[in-house]
Amino acid sequence: MTNEMPSQPTKTILRLQLPTDPRWANIAEKNIEDILVDHAYCEQKAASSAISLIVKYPDKTRLVEELTDLVAEEWSHFERVLAELKKRGFALGRNRTDEYVVALSKHIRKGDKRERQLMDHLLINALIEARSCERFKLLWKNIQDEDLQKFYYELMVSEAGHYVSFIKLAKEYMPADVVDARLKELLAIEADIIAALQPRADRMH
Numbered sequence: 001m002t003n004e005m006p007s008q009p010t011k012t013i014l015r016l017q018l019p020t021d022p023r024w025a026n027i028a029e030k031n032i033e034d035i036l037v038d039h040a041y042c043e044q045k046a047a048s049s050a051i052s053l054i055v056k057y058p059d060k061t062r063l064v065e066e067l068t069d070l071v072a073e074e075w076s077h078f079e080r081v082l083a084e085l086k087k088r089g090f091a092l093g094r095n096r097t098d099e100y101v102v103a104l105s106k107h108i109r110k111g112d113k114r115e116r117q118l119m120d121h122l123l124i125n126a127l128i129e130a131r132s133c134e135r136f137k138l139l140w141k142n143i144q145d146e147d148l149q150k151f152y153y154e155l156m157v158s159e160a161g162h163y164v165s166f167i168k169l170a171k172e173y174m175p176a177d178v179v180d181a182r183l184k185e186l187l188a189i190e191a192d193i194i195a196a197l198q199p200r201a202d203r204m205h
Contacts, residue, residue, distance in 0.1 A: 014130045014163065015183075017191035024135075024199040025142035032148075033085075034202035035139075037093040040081040042132065042204050045098065046162075047074035049125060057118055062172050066165060073162075077155060084151060100205035101128060103193045107186065119174045123183050126166035127190050128205075133159035135204055 028035045050067040057063055085092060104127060108120040136156035140149050170179045197205075 014133060014160070015187055016130055016134055017187055018194045020134060020138060020194070020199050022138060022142065024201070025138040027201040028139065029143045029145075031201045032143075032145075033088070033090045034093075035204060036081055036085050036088075036090060038096060038202065038204045040078055040085065040092055041095050042098070043074050043078035043081055045101070046125075046128070047071045047078065050074065053118075053121060053125075060118070060173065063118075063169055066169060070162060070165065073158065077158070080151070084148070087147075096203070098203075098205055099197055100131070100193060100203075103197070104128065104186075104190060107189055115173050119170045119179060119182060120186075122166045122170040123179070123186050126163050126170070126183070127186060129159045129163040129166065131190070131194070131205060133163060135199075 047070075050071045054064050054067050054071075082092060104124050108124060109116060112120075133156050136152045136159060140152040140156055143149060143152075167179065167183065170183075
């Protein structure tokens with residue numbers, strides 16, 4: 001597996017303000033069972049989050065169509081992580097609270113107009129995909145396991161696409177300038193959350 005990459009999604013489209021310490025990948029590699037278990041639940045939660053949005057906003061035809069496809073893709077990722085666990089003789093361990101997602105989700109504004117709440121939900125999901133993409137890139141570039149290098153390269157590209165899709169959906173239902181302004185606010189919030197939490201060797205976020 002070569003580390004040469006035809007495109008650089010984490011550089012060209014992601015706007016994360018605080019990069020993960022690159023040493024995280026080397027530490028995570030030493031705890032790969034925990035990382036894979038946590039990753040499996042991240043994919044499961046991503047699918048569940050998209051399903052929740054479909055249930056909450058069934059009148060948004062474009063959203064229903066796009067997120068239905070996303071649910072299928074996220075669930076396929078969950079199945080692929082399970083396969084990587086099985087290949088290495090690991091079992092799916094217990095689910096653990098994702099403090100990063102919990103902290104981000106607190107910034108979805110309550111009691112606001114329906115479309116603004118939808119925008120916040122979509123942008124929070126976009127940021128989660130962006131951070132996952134960034135972490136997958138670190139794993140792809142730094143771990144020694146060639147199978148996992150390929151695996152995380154493929155998922156990195158996929159998560160970058162999901163990030164773009166969530167932002168485009170937000171702009172489907174709210175003016176682009178409003179979405180861009182709110183995204184800028186949430187990017188600053190996300191950076192503060194990352195700085196406060198610090199990356200853990202047993203967690204994807």
